[in-house]
Amino acid sequence: MFLDIKGGFDNVHPGQLTSALWAKGAHKYLTASVGSFLTNHICKLLFQGSPRIFSPVAVDTPQGSPISLLLFVIYVSPLHPVITNVIVISYVDDFVVTVSSSSQRRNVQLLQGHFRSLCHIAAPRCLTFSIPKTELIHGRTPQERSPPSKAGVRLDDLYFSPKDEVRGPGYWFTPSLSPNALFSKRLALAQGALDTIKRLSPPGKGLPPYLCHRLASSLLAPVLLYGADLYTTSVSM
Secondary structure: OEEEEOOHHHHOOHHHHHHHHHHOOOOHHHHHHHHHHOOOOEEOOOOOOOOOOOEEOOOOOOOOOHHHHHHHHHHOHHHOOOOOOEEEEEEOOEEEEEEOOOOHHHHHHHHHHHHHHHHHHHHHHOOOEOHHHOEEOOOOOOOOOOOOOOOOEEEOOEEEOEOOOEEOOOOEEOOOOOOHHHHHHHHHHHHHHHHHHHHHOOOOOOOOHHHHHHHHHHHHHHHHHOOOOOOOOOOOO
């Protein structure tokens, strides 16, 4: 089940974050610096005719700042409790809740119960989930011969049916856990990058071949290999 934190970076409470850092053993000067970084934001618009005055900005962790990502991950770390038969992974504000049992019906019950637990943990931090963005998929082992399950989950009076293909934190998932869905997407992206490289060096002019090779290696390999830590490509792919 795939969840998304509503508001993301904008929901970080500076006081609670600095308290969390202090509880994790961060030095006093570091927590003070973080508190200063998260408060009293101002900005000024720069275009012809704009007023040359600063105005307050109601944001917590500014998007685009390298440290904002780390601070947000620390802020939502309590949403990763250790519970039997449940795995919670996340990429910034995107959460994946995975459960396993002997039946799909039991899986649905576990997902709904764990969702309530996550909401209970998130509430003191003023975090909520964007429920309409939820996606559900039922995985199957290669040995299973029964038809794919149609059992859905109900979260806050909204019902979600399982999908045949969903995109998690950078990965594509199918019920059979086949790698083809992920790597076909990566291949399409790499082909687009290759077309761009080709335009930089038409035959007879442009970049020399060794620079084209270096450029292709640095751009194409990361695109093609993304997801190789989780999946292994099939022979056909």
